[in-house]
Amino acid sequence: MELFANQVLAGIATGAIYACMALAVVMIYQAIDHLNFAQGEMAMFSTFVSWQLMQWGVPYWGAFVITVAFSFAAGTVIERLLFKPLAKAPVLTNVAGFIALYAIINSVAGLIWDFTIKQYPTPFGSSPFLGSQLISTHQAGMIGVTLLMLLLLFFFFRFTRVGLAMRAAASLPESARLVGINTSWMIALGWGMAAAIGSIAGMMIAPVVFLEPNMMLGVLIYGFAAAVLGGLSSPFGAVIGGFLVGIFENLVGTYIPGVGNELKLPIALALIIVVLVVKPAGLFGRAIVKRV
């Protein structure tokens, strides 16, 4: 029983990583109705930027704020420069664009900072949290930050005009334009916010997995899975999805004999597919009704 509890706790700790990433994924989905493959790489690049700032002597929170602002700006610029021209192009072409962006960012990061792992500081320290050795204070801090971001996003979408405008632009672009919303800039704003959230996710994740250009590879897949499980239209679902994926993955690895360990990721993904078959919009997503 103790092993079970331990694995659940450890799963929550890892799940926090996925939840962080899933929030960024949901953010971009809210803005453009698609999953952006380059999300992880953008987060990684932002984290490297913050690391570089700290190498140059900027203190942690200063670097943190500068990086978030930089990521927001960079996300917006990337959208305006690279994806606005593709707005009229087919969806699949846009996806190819995401893949191209992924390749570029990954390669450039590798050239500038090369591939050895780098230690990344945490503002929360690394001692056991509340005496439990399974969750460190950093991981608890990460969960806290994720929940805080979730709360801020909730307020943003529910209670601000801009948030409402963004939701309108994403779900019914034509109607939104009719009431005067500049849908094009909403998309840019969505990209900026997603990049900013992604950078926070990256800065939270790096102390655990160590900073290097390929660090987001696995995280992104889990982030997608968590977001889809929770429901792509629900930031709250994304966070819950993240924790669930983390816990489930650990339990599969521990309790399914033989193949459980080697097939952790496929089994986790299979579970998500099963959930989708039963509840196509995810656990907390809104059901989608299609009209002809």
Add this chain to the structure above:
Amino acid sequence: MIFALRIAAASAAVIALAASSPAAFAQKKYDTGASDTEIKIGNIMPYSGPASAYGVIGKTEEAYFKMINDQGGINGRKVTFVTYDDAYSPPKAVEQVRKLVESDEVLVVFNPLGTPSNTAIQKYLNSKKIPQLFVATGATKWNDPKSFPWTMGWQPSYQSEAHIYAKWLMKEKPDAKVAIVYQNDDFGKDYLKGTKDGFGAKAASSIIMEESYEVSEPSIDGHIVKIKAANPDVLLIYTTPKFGAQTIKKTAELGWKPLQIITNVAISVGSVMQPAGFENAQGVLSAAYAKDGSDPQWANDPGMKKWNAFLDKYMPGVDKTDNGVVYGYGAAQTLAKVLEMCGDDLTRANVMKQAASLKDFTPDTLLPGVKINTSATDFAPIPQLQMQRFKGQKWELFGEIISGDVPSE
């Protein structure tokens, strides 16, 4: 009189020349890829994709041969180093190697990296009688001159390293319960096999847990939690650098202090021990055959001084804590020695012959006491390792140089 003197002088010179280098009057022999002015060397490395961290090895080798060329080349010939990216994908490796052989027409294929890529190209190169020299992986199967006379390894094989750990454990901690965390690919599985073979009959009773993980996992903390629950005394860490650092950090965070033995691949002070936390890494054991570039104990070592000078001039800004830089230098130096030994007979057969005739060769970067030896039946150039313990902020070597020779099957 003067005329006679001149002839005498000339004859003396000729005789002296003939006496000093018997090969001097041997006919110049070349295979495709070698000429009076050039030796073409081919190489494939993962410069992109999941294993791109190893690309630095190819870059180091390229820079090394540039340095050799600046110093006059090998026996007066410039080395042209052609290297291609295989993205760690076997089909791409096959394509690139065929390009090297059939389009670029290289003399030898040197230090190709990765067991899958090398397995893919082994049959092709052997059938075309092209040396697959100093393969950059620790798999044991490259030491098989009977079946694959054109393939030779370089670094100590993973299995021989694992043997050494197993034997040491049986001697120093005979009743210990051992858990193994290993990467689920040819690298990790080779270590696993070597460990089990090393324990021999005691394997089943000593090894209480074998836990694998995938490279695609962001963090292996969950695996460590699982292993801790089984309460082993010893943890064998067969991982690549990033996961090694995660493991050492996690065991410390969990407040758990097993005896940890980590693979040679993940021993870099600057890129593994420091991120993991020096205080967490105290007492970790490993084995080494080369010097660590970030370890201050070699600061005054003449070999490493040359290495540092080389880096400062030809690869400014490179991360010196990256073990790949040390590795690439050592391997390139070995090839340069072999080519030099070939003299004017630059046929592929002679290259293999010279490569199989290395006697006590010591590149700048190997540990004192570790020597390269090859023969017609021994295609494993470096079988020796020395164990080391992490103390303070560096590795302390202890014990003797051990030979972990594992014959191929």
Add this chain to the structure above:
Amino acid sequence: MSAAEEVVTEAPAVEAVPKRAMTLGYGTSLVVLVALIVIPLFVKNFIIFQLTMLLIYGLAVLALNILTGGSGQFSLGQSAFYAVGAYTSAILMEHTGMNYALTLPIAGIICFGFGFLFGLPALRLSGVYLALATFALATAMPQLLKLGYFEDWTGGVQGLVVTKPDAPEYLQSLLSSLHLKISQDMWLYYFTLAITIAIYVAAVNLLRSRSGRAFMAIRDNEIAASAMGVDVSLYKTLAFGVSAGITGVAGGLGAIAVQFVAPDGYTIQLAISLFLGMVVGGVGWLPGSIVGSAFIIFVPNIAESVSKGLSGAVFGVLLFLVIFLVPHGARQVAIVAQQLIGKLKKN
């Protein structure tokens, strides 16, 4: 929003391509065919090898075009079917000594079944969810191939070495009587070419048939198609099956050409490459498959020759250039070319 549901009038994820525009005109087809037959006679073995891979990946992209461009199902998992086909061929050749040519139809049939079975649960998914499901399949495949249970057959992480076939006896003796020789590479190329042409013709016919029309109806508007009596479930799974089968044959050919199979050769990277090949060639435009295949084989090499350290970035930039200039892929180029030729003919 107060509504518990979202009402969405979705634009189709895959845009409609009219039936007639799905293939090349006869003239162009003939030119291409002649080029494919004649060029290998004049180039080095290594180039022939690259051309063989061009055809093989072209087949895989063709299969994806049928699935996504034809029936509108988004798949990022083709590498899984490719892997199954490759391993089937390799295992049959190395463990049972079967003739290489026979392994291909078997690989195709096994993959057809596999694809059909995967298509069943995938019925309820679409768009980004289907993409994720296929992505999961592609990620799972290398790990399944490494499983200890199957190691005796698959060779585990070490993979299997495959023997390359020689040209058949009768052909060799025929050619030697004319003082000609045919290398293994050349024979394999023409063998692959024959199979590619056969599959291409079959695919074109499939898309022109009733089944093809059903596919396209589903792609353009699934609900309307269902309302008009198209058996959506059957045709969707059929599309998956056919696509997987063709990819499996391509995989088998790939195993023979490369002479080696290993889990590392069939990662998600391959699935993404095939996807990019489809987009560059023009989604749903079958002849574009070979253009897409050329892109994914040769452009990385070009990127590498430009800059080794930044090869990924150069590739990304080139990809961006292509999708900016021709968002609809090679099909767009072909249409423009056709229009130009039409104008020239008039003058």
